[in-house]
Amino acid sequence: MALDYRKCAEEIFSHLGGKENIISAAHCATRLRLVIADNSKIDTKALEEVEGVKGLFDSNGQLQLIIGTGTVNKVYDEFLAVTGLTAATKADVKAAAASRMPLWKKILKTPGDVFVPILPAIVASGLMMGLVEAIPKFWPAFGSSDWYSFLDLVANTAFALLPVLVAISAARVFGGNVFLGAVIGLMMVHPALINAWTVGNYAAGEIPTWHLFFFNVQQVGYQGHVIPVILAVLLMSTIEKWLHKKVPEMIDLFVTPLCTVLVTAFVTFTIIGPVFSILENWVLAGAKWLASTLYGSFVMGAIYPWTVVMGLHHMYNVIEAGMIAQTGLNTWMPIASAANFAQFGACLAVALKVHNQKTKAVALPSSLSASLGITEPAIFGINFRFMKPFLCGMAGGAVGALFGALFGLGAPVYGVTGIPAIPAVNNVPLYLVELLIAAGVAFALVWFIWKEDKPEEKKAAPAEEAPAEPMPSVIRCAAGEILQPCKGQVIAREQIPDETFAAGILGEGVGVIPEDGIVIAPFDGTVTSVFDTRHAVTLEKDGMEVLIHIGVNTVNMQGEGFTAFVEEGAEVKAGQKLLGFDREAIAKAGYNDTVVMLLTNSDDLEGVETGIAT
Amino acid sequence: MKSFEYTITDPVGIHARPAGLLVKEIKSLAGSAVTISKGEKKVNALKLMALMQMGIKQGETVKIEVEGGDEEAVAKKIEAFFKANL
Numbered sequence: 001m002a003l004d005y006r007k008c009a010e011e012i013f014s015h016l017g018g019k020e021n022i023i024s025a026a027h028c029a030t031r032l033r034l035v036i037a038d039n040s041k042i043d044t045k046a047l048e049e050v051e052g053v054k055g056l057f058d059s060n061g062q063l064q065l066i067i068g069t070g071t072v073n074k075v076y077d078e079f080l081a082v083t084g085l086t087a088a089t090k091a092d093v094k095a096a097a098a099s100r101m102p103l104w105k106k107i108l109k110t111p112g113d114v115f116v117p118i119l120p121a122i123v124a125s126g127l128m129m130g131l132v133e134a135i136p137k138f139w140p141a142f143g144s145s146d147w148y149s150f151l152d153l154v155a156n157t158a159f160a161l162l163p164v165l166v167a168i169s170a171a172r173v174f175g176g177n178v179f180l181g182a183v184i185g186l187m188m189v190h191p192a193l194i195n196a197w198t199v200g201n202y203a204a205g206e207i208p209t210w211h212l213f214f215f216n217v218q219q220v221g222y223q224g225h226v227i228p229v230i231l232a233v234l235l236m237s238t239i240e241k242w243l244h245k246k247v248p249e250m251i252d253l254f255v256t257p258l259c260t261v262l263v264t265a266f267v268t269f270t271i272i273g274p275v276f277s278i279l280e281n282w283v284l285a286g287a288k289w290l291a292s293t294l295y296g297s298f299v300m301g302a303i304y305p306w307t308v309v310m311g312l313h314h315m316y317n318v319i320e321a322g323m324i325a326q327t328g329l330n331t332w333m334p335i336a337s338a339a340n341f342a343q344f345g346a347c348l349a350v351a352l353k354v355h356n357q358k359t360k361a362v363a364l365p366s367s368l369s370a371s372l373g374i375t376e377p378a379i380f381g382i383n384f385r386f387m388k389p390f391l392c393g394m395a396g397g398a399v400g401a402l403f404g405a406l407f408g409l410g411a412p413v414y415g416v417t418g419i420p421a422i423p424a425v426n427n428v429p430l431y432l433v434e435l436l437i438a439a440g441v442a443f444a445l446v447w448f449i450w451k452e453d454k455p456e457e458k459k460a461a462p463a464e465e466a467p468a469e470p471m472p473s474v475i476r477c478a479a480g481e482i483l484q485p486c487k488g489q490v491i492a493r494e495q496i497p498d499e500t501f502a503a504g505i506l507g508e509g510v511g512v513i514p515e516d517g518i519v520i521a522p523f524d525g526t527v528t529s530v531f532d533t534r535h536a537v538t539l540e541k542d543g544m545e546v547l548i549h550i551g552v553n554t555v556n557m558q559g560e561g562f563t564a565f566v567e568e569g570a571e572v573k574a575g576q577k578l579l580g581f582d583r584e585a586i587a588k589a590g591y592n593d594t595v596v597m598l599l600t601n602s603d604d605l606e607g608v609e610t611g612i613a614t
Numbered sequence: 615m616k617s618f619e620y621t622i623t624d625p626v627g628i629h630a631r632p633a634g635l636l637v638k639e640i641k642s643l644a645g646s647a648v649t650i651s652k653g654e655k656k657v658n659a660l661k662l663m664a665l666m667q668m669g670i671k672q673g674e675t676v677k678i679e680v681e682g683g684d685e686e687a688v689a690k691k692i693e694a695f696f697k698a699n700l
Contacts, residue, residue: 506634
């Protein structure tokens with residue numbers, strides 16, 4: 001029978017204690033996941049009774065209602081319509097659940113949250129770009145080949161248009177429309193604007209300017225920028241969400257996006273952008289001053305990576321060009337190289353130390369790319385995310401930069417750092433020493449100070465690998481507890497897809513939608529019978545008579561696809577394998593494979609209750 | 615005491631569901647003690663577990679005995695149940 005999704009959603013909503021009590025809603029393949037403000041306001045009992053809700057539990061601050069594949073999304077759509085909530089992704093729900101985090105932590109976390117999804121793009125590009133740009137330094141002829149120009153285009157696409165990737169990802173993080181986010185990102189690198197990478201070539205008066213109200217807006221793009229883009233998209237998402245609430249539904253579709261984009265664009269170019277360009281000029285002036293002194297170099301080596309996080313580092317070409325014009329020697333390069341190489345060292349240490357395979361897979365290529373002077377993947381993907389490696393990198397950068405300044409290192413070229421700069425420096429051995437110091441200090445610090453922070457993995461891993469992990473109790477009575485007999489989702493007896501079981505004719509109990517094909521003993525007890533067809537087994541302990549029955553109507557399979565690991569009369573321990581079943585074979589035969597566990601003499605026992613113990 | 619014999623026609627025998635239904639049916643006929651036997655084995659028909667453990671299959675003949683209460687009527691009803699379900 002088809003479920004009335006609307007009715008189901010309305011009933012769920014009616015038991016949640018009002019709209020104010022729902023912070024956000026999302027769904028996964030089978031569950032409706034809600035973040036609830038005050039759990040005491042919800043009527044759990046009534047929720048369980050709602051037709052279509054197969055079960056519910058509270059986990060990690062989320063109320064999870066089991067609804068089922070193919071159904072949950074429809075109920076979810078109706079639920080949004082009924083409640084007027086906007087769609088949230090699973091990540092949003094997690095974010096809402098984590099919203100009690102202090103503000104400064106949230107702010108530091110944001111660039112990481114934005115960058116993690118786009119890491120594949122920037123890791124690949126960063127590595128390629130580093131290699132492509134390094135080759136001509138050692139083999140100049142390559143630099144003028146068609147291959148070079150083609151590979152360079154491929155490699156730098158993601159960086160040249162980085163704001164677009166950042167904007168899309170940020171829109172997801174902040175809950176805005178990703179396409180509007182993309183528009184904001186694209187606008188910030190629009191070809192009609194002067195490319196931020198080349199703006200240094202223009203004299204101040206040459207840059208075209210818009211006069212909007214009392215704002216004078218320089219028509220410069222945001223290539224290479226990160227923070228202004230994140231801020232712009234944060235603003236956009238805030239405006240968009242606010243408008244969605246205020247604008248009547250009839251005109252919402254065109255009014256909201258239009259106003260959102262327009263207002264965001266205006267504020268971005270008139271306020272966010274200029275504020276950042278002022279900041280940039282200060283940083284530039286400060287950096288120039290710092291780089292001219294010995295101890296300044298030390299400080300600059302430390303704070304350099306912060307300016308990468310801010311997206312200001314591309315401005316340094318101006319400083320370098322100025323130095324070469326004045327003295328013929330670019331002494332900025334050793335500072336930048338030390339800072340970048342230290343991030344390489346820190347990232348490499350993470351790569352070698354970390355156990356999480358995913359992190360390792362990102363850290364290794366990221367560190368390589370950093371050694372070639374492209375540090376964004378290493379910084380955003382690894383070091384800044386874990387923070388400590390970033391700080392260790394700062395230390396390495398500071399020491400390296402000090403060494404460089406002490407020995408008057410420099411180069412007559414600009415725009416390169418790290419390994420690619422080797423052919424150009426005025427003293428190659430000392431430069432190599434500098435790189436070693438910077439990377440070595442950072443590497444050593446990370447190696448000894450940083451510890452892999454893995455609470456999530458710890459929680460997830462045992463569930464995966466340890467069948468020995470105790471199952472929760474699903475039936476309780478005066479005589480004792482009966483544990484879940486099979487991995488999977490526990491559903492209420494009423495939801496078992498078979499009338500006889502569901503009606504409780506054979507006793508109280510629960511169903512389990514199995515995740516694997518193993519039925520285990522639900523307590524230490526005696527196997528009182530194993531059906532000839534191996535699809536069911538009965539057990540006894542302290543007067544509790546339990547039937548575990550795999551699937552519905554599977555008796556018709558005559559044992560095909562079922563294995564018995566025990567015999568009648570066997571004494572078993574909780575968790576011991578009883579029966580094995582082939583889920584595919586059951587599906588092929590056209591039966592449901594819900595594992596049913598019933599306390600068949602529940603009528604004679606006292607205090608029987610079912611469901612996962614809370 | 616009233617008794618009758620019945621040969622199971624259900625291809626899967628008295629497995630979980632029919633056993634459950636049978637127990638339910640017999641419970642509703644309170645007042646009589648009902649036993650079901652196959653060969654030597656004899657069980658209280660109210661005991662689902664015991665009933666299932668007999669593993670009664672198609673073609674096997676069971677003997678049902680009703681003791682006490684309105685034996686005649688109860689036996690008739692149980693027989694009707696067997697014919698309809700088993």
